[in-house]
Amino acid sequence: MEAKQYIGEGWKHAILIIGAIVVMLPFYMMVSMSLKSQQEIQSISGGLIGAQETQTFPVCVKTGYSEETCTMKPYQYNYWFAFEKAPIPRYLMNGVIVTLSIFIIQVLVALPCAYALAKLRFYGREFVFSMVLFCLLIPVHGIALPLYVMLAQAGLVDTYSALILPWTISVFGIFLMRQFFMTVPDELIDAARMDGMGEYAIVWKVMLPTAIPALLAFAIFSVVAHWNDYFWPRMVITGNRDLFTPPLGIREFRGGIDSDEFGPMMASIVTVTVPLIVAFIIAQKRFIEGITLTGMK
């Protein structure tokens, strides 16, 4: 019996390892290419990290750097040249600006509304809530075209506003926070009112602190979605490099796939992808919770 169980366990691991290898393939390729020299990439040799021989890189010399500057190990060169060629920090900064603005505005709009829907009694509350439920059905990417037309008419294409405005309302956030606030005891709110707190103070000083766990999950959900989003920035940012978010940057790096060197290109892609992956590995549980939030009823 024991032996049989071990064999069974072994089989399961065998299947899962094959699966894991397939899943990891592109990650391996990405990291490996960002470390190796062009010749090694083209001849598919050198394993994961290549031989790392110090050499002079012709493309770098052609760009106008001295031969001395252009002599280094492939991995150094790939990452150094990636940063020389494209304003990667700017792209990352834009990513931070856009995702944080979206999240903050979403909370500023959703939290008071969720509180009102959960704890205040007023005429039309049911109607507003059913409106929220209806809006939950609308896929924002699906209505991208009319939104684009509206923004174009307002002259907002190619601005930060275009990247942020359509996402300022998160009906999902309202719904989620309302469900959460329903579980907060009324006594807590009554006590706050007795203490003479106004409704505004209650939202931000009483409700917000109780909602931190839910809010954190929502933050991850929102930030990951908008950091990775490519479709919407692609629609509304047409040429202004200063407004490029990380995915738009990635697209630009790929630009000349046949003529360019692959090493620096992959190095830029790795740089842009890594922050989120590192964050994920550090705070796995929270991330999985946040991203599968939509899985909650």
Added chain:
Amino acid sequence: MHNSKAHIWFIAPAIILMIIILIFPLFLAGGISFTDYNLGNKTFEWVGLENYDKMFNRKTYVKMIWATATYVIIVVPISVVLGLCAAMLLNSLRFGADIYKTIFFLPVMATLLAMAIAWEFTLHPTLGIVNSFLANGCGGVREFILGFHWLPWVDSQESWYAVACANNMDFPYWLKQKNTAIWTVCFIGIWQAFGFNMVLYLAGLTSIPRELYQAAEMDGAKSTWEQFKLVTWPMLGPTTLFVVTITTIRTFQVFDTIEILTKGGPSKTTYVMMYAIFEKAIQQNLTSIGAAITVVFIGFILVLTFFQRYVIEKRVHY
């Protein structure tokens, strides 16, 4: 009870934004789809159903519907089943489940656009490790397994693998070839989606009470398969319904991989709806036809969601 008017200030911003950003665009898309309006035009005329007529009769749009349908019909069931299998395997492991979980979830997290480019190189005919792996396996075990030579009806001289080996390593140009592009894009879609489904199923599995399995065993359901049929599958009903709906909605919205890898080609075999909207309305400035595609697209999604909420929901809850 209190008489403050605070609630008005609390809900007003949300209501205004909902109307402007979510509800009004629905009507706007509907409106534009009945006109010949293009962005930048000063005037427009009502053209009735002309745009829809084009959509269902012109070859391009018929191909668009085919490509979208193929993508959804392939990706949804496979990624759901894979997610379920992975979840059940992990759930029955004694050790190491967390590592696999992290690995399988990585694609969900990582920027899809970057991963699409990584796949492009992985599958590249001359630079990619997939084709070099295949080429190095000619005449060996790899050819036997992947060429399906172990199936009795496959002739080991004429399998796709053997033919490619014989023709100077002529392995598929996965993303550039008419007969493989859509399947390759589907594969990337599955690769990206199944980890998400796995996590939802893992949560579903932990909520099944242990006693049910004991009860099933007493009733004579001894084998794993019988227990699965009797307990696991029915108990996962609500999870499955949810997973299927959410995967379908996400799958319908596929864009990143198509835009960066195939641009809808070759010969429109991967011309999915979101890409069509983007290409027609933004790149070619044919706003009205884009609006018509948008309306059909939203229609699909609304029907699906209603189907989930009101039709099936009643049947799968125990």
